[in-house]
Amino acid sequence: MQYQDLINACQSDWQQYTQHQFVQQLASGELAQPCFLHYLKQDFLFLKQYARAYALAIYKARTLEDMRRALPSVHALLDSEIAHHVSYCQQWGLTESDLENEAEDFGTVAYTRYVLDAGMTGDLVELYAALAPCSIGYATIGKMLIEDSNTRIEGNPYASWIQLYGGEEFQTGVAKGAEHFNQLLAEIDIHSQRGQNLIQVFKTATRMEVAFWQQGLNAR
Structure with a gap:
């Protein structure tokens, strides 16, 4: 799969x-500022926990290669992404x-x-299945918005x-992570119990992303 x-x-x-x-x-640039500010503050708190989850990936990895694969994500989050988020805020x-x-x-x-919890109770693949909706989803959203002629950039x-998540640096980084995730998934049959369990983990994390957007929208 x-x-x-x-x-x-x-x-x-x-x-x-994603929509x-x-x-x-x-x-459209019509999002109320209090909604965006609430989202920014919560996203900072999210990123701290996200870094812990990638550190957990090193612990959960069974091979040196998988440990090495997780390390750049921890570095990127602690050294640049969170710092960028702070400066942006x-x-x-x-x-x-x-x-x-x-x-x-x-x-x-x-x-x-x-x-x-998905990472602690499951294995490395389950942890990545829980992490994937965030990175892959933001890359999907960024690409979609950048390419949509209806997206307002000027004066937005x-x-x-939009330019951060639709930009080449973020898109390339996510593509590398997605390629590694695909390698881990390659030998798993989607119809097996393991495959169905991974679907549920991914689905739950995706539903959590929907709720994360909604809590921002509710902060009027």
Whole structure:
């Protein structure tokens, strides 16, 4: 099986995630600023837990190659992605202290702890199945928005967000991770119990992404 099989198996949830109203309002520039600021603060808290999950991937890996594959993601999150997020938030008047002191919203707790639990109770592939909707989904959304002629870039306060996730650096990084995920999935039969379990993990994490957008949209 391949990661696309996981997406195909939960197509309805995937569409709700990648075409959510939050995403559409980002594209048009009509998203209310309080919604975006709430999302930014929660995303910072999410990224901290996401880094822990990739560190868990090193622990869960059984081969040196798989350990090495996980390490760049940990480095990227701690050395650049979170730092980029902090500097980006400063443009919106949010300091690192503001972000650190923000309380986790219910959706943030549910999503991040689900990913960590999937990794703790399962194996490396199950952990990656729980992580995949975030990286692959954001790459899908970024590419879709960049290529859509209806997406407003000029004068859109959220243009830099769209350009980040639709940009070559992010797209290339996700493609490398997705290729590794496909290698891990290659020998698994989608119709087996293991394959069906991976679908459920991926589907649940995708539903959590939908809820994450929605909690941002609700913060008016």
